[in-house]
Amino acid sequence: MLSQINGLHHVTSIASDAQQNNDFFTKTLGLRRVKKTVNFDAPEVYHLYYGDEIGSPGTVMTYFPFPNARRGRPGAGEVAVTAFAIPKGSRDWWADHLAAQGVQNILKQDYLGEARLRFDGPDGDGFALVETDDDRTPWTGGTMDADHAIRGFHSTQMRLADSGATAELLGFMGYERQDSAGDITRFALAGGGANGASVIDIETLPNAPDAAQGAGSVHHVAFSVDDRDAQLEVRKALIDTGYQVTPVIDRDYFWAIYFRTPGGVLFEVATNEPGFDRDEDRAHLGEALKLPSQHAHLREVLEKDYLDPIRD
Ligand code: ZN
Numbered sequence: 554m555l556s557q558i559n560g561l562h563h564v565t566s567i568a569s570d571a572q573q574n575n576d577f578f579t580k581t582l583g584l585r586r587v588k589k590t591v592n593f594d595a596p597e598v599y600h601l602y603y604g605d606e607i608g609s610p611g612t613v614m615t616y617f618p619f620p621n622a623r624r625g626r627p628g629a630g631e632v633a634v635t636a637f638a639i640p641k642g643s644r645d646w647w648a649d650h651l652a653a654q655g656v657q658n659i660l661k662q663d664y665l666g667e668a669r670l671r672f673d674g675p676d677g678d679g680f681a682l683v684e685t686d687d688d689r690t691p692w693t694g695g696t697m698d699a700d701h702a703i704r705g706f707h708s709t710q711m712r713l714a715d716s717g718a719t720a721e722l723l724g725f726m727g728y729e730r731q732d733s734a735g736d737i738t739r740f741a742l743a744g745g746g747a748n749g750a751s752v753i754d755i756e757t758l759p760n761a762p763d764a765a766q767g768a769g770s771v772h773h774v775a776f777s778v779d780d781r782d783a784q785l786e787v788r789k790a791l792i793d794t795g796y797q798v799t800p801v802i803d804r805d806y807f808w809a810i811y812f813r814t815p816g817g818v819l820f821e822v823a824t825n826e827p828g829f830d831r832d833e834d835r836a837h838l839g840e841a842l843k844l845p846s847q848h849a850h851l852r853e854v855l856e857k858d859y860l861d862p863i864r865d
Pocket residue numbers: 563565773775809821
């Protein structure tokens with residue numbers, strides 16, 4: 554069993570409109586935009602990162618806004634819900650706040666001993682806020698105060714037709730089966746994990762049709778390791794177990810490896826180094842358009858023809 558995984562690192566999803574996406578995360582949810590860059594594999598679209606003050610691993614929601622992307626179809630083989638931690642007692646405030654912002658499908662739920670609030674993102678994205686005791690310091694430089702602000706990720710909930718092999722994989726990665734309720738089985742990192750985002754839920758729906766990826770879909774889930782040495786250990790262990798894992802890829806703010814899980818969800822293992830302040834002052838994170846060196850020569854054409862300016 555691996556011991557290098559700290560919990561979630563980031564979750565990356567697809568959106569249909571960069572401005573709408575930016576406003577939802579920075580204003581409605583009150584996260585900080587910690588990086589404005591491009592999709593390194595498709596530089597004609599943005600890659601936007603939202604999190605706490607510095608984009609700590611375990612807090613970072615990221616998006617590829619493909620203009621006018623067709624909406625995804627929910628189903629099996631995907632992340633159905635991305636859940637954020639909020640302070641105990643704040644659910645009712647959030648329900649009113651989200652309703653006032655025009656958020657759709659707001660639903661109070663209680664399971665596995667937790668009070669949660671389900672709601673949809675602008676592209677039908679599945680989100681939840683979960684009341685927890687969480688000592689992570691939230692970003693309060695935007696629209697939220699400390700009594701309400703999101704602390705970071707609580708969990709992701711995968712929806713799978715067959716969960717057996719994925720549950721085994723989570724066990725290999727250091728997760729333990731913790732609890733279950735209805736179709737949901739909860740896994741959490743043994744020992745609690747290092748960064749507060751230690752929970753993965755699996756919803757097993759044997760008859761669900763396969764999901765079709767599009768706007769509102771999660772593209773991949775990334776797990777945190779401390780550094781490149783730990784990442785290489787995890788990569789070797791996964792390959793030895795039979796997984797096809799990509800080489801280490803430099804994403805400027807972390808190093809990444811990717812592999813497809815048995816249930817269909819794409820996993821990434823990302824390093825905590827070097828972080829989002831490697832090319833911007835912490836006071837100004839996310840303000841300027843940052844391009845990786847391999848795409849720096851495209852700046853003029855990207856700004857002129859592809860990337861509409863984002864109004865804050
Ligand atoms: Zn990623």
